[in-house]
Structures are given as C-alpha cells and as structure tokens.
Amino acid sequence: MPNLLTLIKAEYYRLNKYNLFKANFVILMMWIVLAYFLEDEILLRFIPFIFFMDSIMMTILLVGATLFYEKKEHTINSIMVAPVTENEYLFSKVLVNVLNSLLTLILISTAIYLIKEVTFNQLLVIPAIILVTTVHSLIGIRLSYSAKDFTSHLINYMLNFPTQNQT
Numbered sequence: 001m002p003n004l005l006t007l008i009k010a011e012y013y014r015l016n017k018y019n020l021f022k023a024n025f026v027i028l029m030m031w032i033v034l035a036y037f038l039e040d041e042i043l044l045r046f047i048p049f050i051f052f053m054d055s056i057m058m059t060i061l062l063v064g065a066t067l068f069y070e071k072k073e074h075t076i077n078s079i080m081v082a083p084v085t086e087n088e089y090l091f092s093k094v095l096v097n098v099l100n101s102l103l104t105l106i107l108i109s110t111a112i113y114l115i116k117e118v119t120f121n122q123l124l125v126i127p128a129i130i131l132v133t134t135v136h137s138l139i140g141i142r143l144s145y146s147a148k149d150f151t152s153h154l155i156n157y158m159l160n161f162p163t164q165n166q167t
Contacts, residue, residue, distance in 0.1 A: 003084045007092035011066070015096070018069045020062055027058060028104060032111045040118050047112070047120055054104045055132040059097045063140030064153040066093070094137040101133040102126065 015021050031050050035043055070076050079089055105125060112118050143160070147153035 003082075003088055004092055004095075007084060007088060008096055011092055011096040014066060014069065014075070015062070015100075018065065020065055024058060024062065024100065024104075027054075028107060031108055032115070035108070035112050036115050040116060043112065043116060043118055044120065047108075047118075048125075050108060051101075051105060051125055051129055052132060055101045055129050056136050058104075059101065059133050059136045060140035060143065060157055061154075062097060062100065063093060063137055064144045064147075064150055064157075067141070067144040068150045068153070090138075090141060093141060094134055097137040097140075098130055098133045101129050105129055 031054075035046070035050070038046055067076075105122065109120075109122055140157075143156045144153055147156050
C-alpha cells in the first residue's frame with residue numbers, strides 16, 4: 001500500500017475542492033449550537049446521537065457527494081489508469097471518512113467541554129465511531145455505484161434505511 005498516503009492526500013484535496021469540508025463544518029456548528037441550548041443531563045444522553053448521526057449520515061452523504069463529483073470530473077477514469085489497486089482506492093475513502101468522524105469527535109468534545117464543562121469517556125466512543133463509519137462508508141460506496149446521480153443516491157439510501165416498522 002505505498003500509494004495510500006497519496007490517495008488520502010488526494011481525497012482530502014477533493015473534499016476541500018468540492019466544499020464538502022465547509023458543509024461538514026456547518027453541520028458541526030449546528031451540533032455545537034444545539035448542545036449549547038441543552039441541559040447537561042440531556043446533553044449527556046444526546047452526545048451518542050450526535051456522533052452516530054455524524055458517523056452514519058454524514059459519512060454516506062460525503063462518500064456519495066465525493067463519488068459523484070469524481071464521476072462528473074472523470075477523476076475515476078484517471079485513477080483507473082494509475083498504479084493503484086481498487087482496494088487501495090476504497091480503503092483510502094474509508095480511512096478518510098474515519099479520520100473525519102474522529103476529527104468531529106475531537107471538535108465536538110472540545111466544544112462541549114469549553115461551553116458546558118461536560119465530559120464523557122471518549123475512549124469508549126472511538127472504537128464505535130471507527131466501526132460505524134467504516135461500515136457506512138462501504139454502504140455509501142455501494143449505494144453510489146448503483147445510483148445514476150446524487151438524488152438517486154439519496155433516494156436509494158432513504159429506501160434502504162432500516163426502520164423500526166420493518167419486519
């Protein structure tokens with residue numbers, strides 16, 4: 001996997017180029033503002049929801065948006081002729097999403113501590129975020145490859161999202 005670092009740098013470059021970091025930052029700020037208005041006891045119960053929504057929804061949306069921008073700019077065609085394997089390409093996408101989710105954990109934890117002086121055990125949250133983000137990155141990649149555009153990607157996700165009412 002000697003090309004992995006190059007792929008990760010390119011993935012971060014594309015996230016910045018497509019303004020997906022800014023979108024992620026806006027959502028992050030919304031979580032922080034919401035946390036500001038919650039009472040401490042409610043906030044402690046709400047924290048896992050924040051991290052899992054980020055690990056699930058934002059991961060699938062970022063993967064889908066990135067892949068559709070790549071399709072539009074024919075980036076995938078360039079990567080196909082590059083000396084990288086399909087596994088390296090997919091692993092770099094998953095790894096970047098995991099790193100983004102961990103960055104969100106750090107930023108939200110710091111903001112919650114500075115604003116509300118509320119702490120929690122991040123060491124218990126880190127493995128869960130890594131696992132959930134990895135799985136949902138792969139789901140997002142799968143949904144993106146079977147969709148024709150970003151709207152159909154979102155519709156596929158909503159239709160395939162398991163609900164409590166399904167048996």
